[in-house]
Amino acid sequence: MRERVSGYICLEYYNRRMRNNKGVNLGRYLKWQAFFMFLFCLLNTATGQIRYTIPEEMRTGLFVGDVGKDLGLDVKRLVSGRARLVIDDSKQYVELNRNKGHLVVKDRIDREQLCGQKSPCSIGLEILLENPLEFFSVTIEIQDINDHAPIFSKKEITLEISESTPIGTVFLLDTAADPDVGLNSLQSYSLKPTDNFALKQHVRPDGSKYAEIVLQSVLDREKQSEHLLVLTAVDGGDPPRSGTVKVHVTVLDANDNGPIFTDSMYKASVAENAAKRTMIIKVSASDADEGYNGNVNYSFTHIGEDAAHLFRINAHTGEINLIGNLDFESIQHYEINLQAKDPGGLTGASKLFIDVLDANDNSPIITMTSFSGRIQEDSPSGTVVALISVQDLDSGKNGQVRLSLEQNSPFAIKPSPRKYYTLVTDAPLDREKLSSFNLTLVASDEGTPSLFSKKTIYLDITDINDNAPVFSQSEYKTYILENNSPGVSLLSLQATDPDAGQNARISYYLIDTNVNGSPASTFFSVNADNGILHAVQTFDYEQMKAFKIHVRAQDGGSPPLDSNATVFVSVKDKNDNAPQVLYPVQSGGSVVAEIVPRSADVGYLVTKVVAVDVDSGQNAWLSYKLQKATDRALFEVGLQNGEIRTVRQVTDKDAVKQRLAVVVEDNGQPSRSATVNVNVALADSFPEVLSELTDFTHDKEYNDNLTFYLVLALAAVSFLFVTCLVVIISVKIYRWRQSRLYCKSNLPVIPYYPPRYADSVGTGTLQHVHNYEIYRTSDSRKSDIKYFGPVSQSLISVAASGTESLPKETRTSDCTESASTLVSL
Incomplete structure (x- = not known):
């Protein structure tokens, strides 16, 4: 540059x-x-x-x-x-x-x-x-190149920390120096070992780094008085350089240990004629602290007045001397509390038992050396229940004692060395039969006369999990109304367990078997604590009517014991389905019309409304009522069977087209209903019936054709400049199409079958009728009529699509024959 x-x-x-x-x-x-x-x-x-x-x-x-x-x-x-x-x-x-x-x-x-x-x-x-x-x-x-390693100013860092220093105390360490810069300078510190101390690193505002150690566990000088740590400083060079320094931690003593007697209990015996200043026993205690904190002084605590003037302890040596005269007949046993105290006020305690020896003038003494007061019921024969000490302050034969049980029980006394006895089991135990025993121990010596003493002890038999829970019933039956709310409770299952405590704590579980192809847990759940059975989902009687599930009762023992119960749940029906009309079929594309001759007698069977209800019981009991009709005085509906019959004679004044609305109602609470419309034609002649049927079926077709022609008119207006030409061509095409439709019509066909005018018992005015098939187009002037043989149908079905719902004979597609038939009619 x-x-x-x-x-x-x-x-x-x-x-x-x-x-x-x-x-x-x-x-x-x-x-x-x-x-x-x-x-x-x-x-x-x-x-x-x-x-x-x-x-x-x-x-x-x-x-x-x-x-x-x-x-x-x-x-x-x-x-x-x-x-x-x-x-x-x-x-x-x-x-x-x-x-x-x-x-x-x-x-x-x-x-x-x-x-x-x-x-x-x-x-x-x-x-x-x-x-x-x-x-x-x-x-x-x-x-810069990494040509210098971090260097500590000292070879060793010395720290003195008291063992009473609280956890979390921070100690600052010396900082290492590295003359390099950038990554080659000092980057981090590490500390080993980290059993008692943790390392924290900090960065000063000028970018230099320094380290602290934090006390993370309590120091105990008595376990370890010194700790040697190694602090390492590492730079960021490649390869990195490092420097180390030893950290020597000296743990200073604190008065955190009290004196401890060499024995938790001292025993001594002295003859009642022993001289004063006789040393009875020497006790000793040690203090783990060092120096001044390790000095120990001995003393008596809570000593009775009877022993205070008899015994003295040397505060420095722990020697216990006799300073008075003993009287065996007055006191045979002394129990003295010992205390060792250091300068810091920490103390240790022990006991001294002093026995005074004498002749056979005292009864045996029963002492429960080891007795927990309980035994497990599955303990085998020979299990030790208690260790019993029987002492007689007398000597010789007067001091020889025997121990026995006063009553019969599944326990026995067995002798052990040094006047100890053991209370052991002698037969199987069953807590469910007898949960506790009051045992009377009798100790007698061999003196003359023999002296004895008794001691009553209470022994509790502890439970084991040897009984499984038992349901009050092996099978339960319950029911639930359909359309229930999820979570509703069905049944409370109860099981009992004769065991006690945790072994009698019963939990209930649903065994997740398949129910109707699905896991049982998808339908039910059981409360583990109280055994209440709940419904998880809403049930539908029409889909599932009954369930069989299994519930387990399990206690809290180890290992746990359990038993099962079967629950039968039946779903009760509710009136949640309305009746469904099977006949006459109601659809938007077809009309069912029943033909009633005007000469029909009273009670003439017009048709029968058939309906079903998927519910059960009284919810499926159906009744039929006439809701509305063109002439309510002409027809009636059977309440139970749904039959529509004439109430009176048909007159000429009655309209040919009759519309009836029949309500089908079930017997549920609340009831549900369905409505069906029935079309009835009152006619004696075919043209009259045909005209009325056309009114039933072609209203919609007429409206559709009218809309179509209006659209054509609007289109013609839009193209005024070719109006004349379009009219001429349209007329020609229209006439040609009409001639073609006369011979081959694919438009809707209305089959018509005149009825026999007969009721359900076969009576009527006309015994023989003829059937005619009418091929009608949207233009009534172009229709085909075809003659058929006699039939006996009283139902006419006219579909808007032009299809036939009743069977017929083979048609003749010849245009000439159809036209001649039309002329003859």
Whole structure:
């Protein structure tokens, strides 16, 4: 990179030449030299600036940069211009090879010595050429290498921490120093081991890092008085360098341990004639603390007045001496509480039992040495229930005792060494039969007379899980109304368990077997705590009428015991379905018409309404009512059978087309109903019936044709400029199509079968009738009528699609024959 600089560089060069030529005539020098130098600087000064980057610690003579090439100067110019380096620093780290135009390392460069922690680190120098004068700046940036490892100022860090220091206390550690910069500087610390201390690292605002250790577990000097840790500092170089320092932690003692007697209980015996100052026993206690905290003083606590004037303890040695006269007949046994106390006030306790020896004037003493007061019911024979000590303060035969049970029980007494007895089981136990025993122990000596003593103990038989839960019933029956709400309770199942405690705690579970092809849990759930059976979903009687499920009762023993019960759930029907009319069929595309002759008698069977209800019981009991009719006085509906019959004689005044609305209603609460429409034609002749049937079926066709012609009219108006032509062509086409339709009509066909005018018992006015098939088009002038043989049908079905619902004989498609038949009619 090259750039122009100001003329002050030339003046600076001029001043340097003046300083180097002090012996020259200043007057003449100033006169000529100043002139030429000033003129030279103004006209010929050219400067440039280049920058190189090298790592530190490069060997002498290594290449730094090609100055001639980077400044655009050839070697001849460097030689002729006597190129040289101008360095402000006293130490020259690089030199210029004028013959090659290269900058090379002259002396070892230590970045840390040159710049310290400053970053970036660079060296500035100038290249000066003469004739003409040229001045170039060169900057050499020194990059850091990881040539230093982190170093701690001390070889060992010593910490003194009291064992009573709370967890979470923080201790600051010495910081490691690394003269490198950037990633090569100190990056992290690590600590080993971390059993008692954890390491925390922090960064100061200037970017330096330091470490602390945090106490994470309680120190115990008595277990470990010293801890040796190793703190490691690691930089981020590649490869990384590290430095370590030992951290020596000394645990200072705290008075956290009380004195402990060597025995939890001391026993001693002394003859009643023993002399004063006789040492009875020496007790001792130790304190785990050290130094002053480990001193122990002994004393009696809670000593009775009877023993206070008989015994004394040495506070420093623990010796217990007799200081009074013993009376065996008054007191045979002394129980003294011992206390050991350190200077910090911590204490330890023990007991001293002193027996006074005498003749056979005392009864045996029964002591329950080991007795829990309970035994498990499945304990085998020979299981030890209690360890019993029987003592007689007498000696010899007077001190020999026997122990027995006063009553019969599944227990026995067996002797053990040193006047101990064991109470053991002698027969199987059953807590469910007898849950506890009151046992009387009898101890007697062999003196004369024999003395004895009794002791009653209470023994509780603990339960084991040896009984499974039992349901009150092996099978349960319940019901639920359909359309129930999810979550409704059906039944409360109860099971009992004669065991006790956790073994009698019963939980209920639904056995997830398949019910009607689905898991039982999709239909029911059972409360694990109280055994209440719930319905999970809504049931539909019409889909499922009954369920068989299994419920398990399981106790809380280990291992648990269980038993099962079967639950039969029946779904009760609700009136949730309306009646469905099967006949007459109601559809939007067809009309069913019943033909009633005007000569029909009273009670003539017109038709029968057939309906069903998918519900059951009284919800499916159907009744029929006439809701509305063209003439309500003409027809009636059977309440139970749905038969429509005439109530009176048909007259000429009655309309040919009769419409009846029949309501079918079930007997549910609330009841549901369905309505069916019945069309009845009152006619004696075929044309009259045909006309009325046309009214039934072709209203919609008439409206559709009317809409079609209106659309055609609107289209014709839109094309007025061709109106005449369209009319002529339309008339021609219309006439041609009419002639074709007369012979081959595919339009809807209305089959018509005149009735026999007969009722359900076969009576009527006409015994023989003829059937006619009428082929009707939208234009009634173009129709075909075909003659058929006699039939006996009273039902006419006219479909809007033109299809026939009743069987007929083979048609004749001959146009001429159909036309002749029409003329003959």
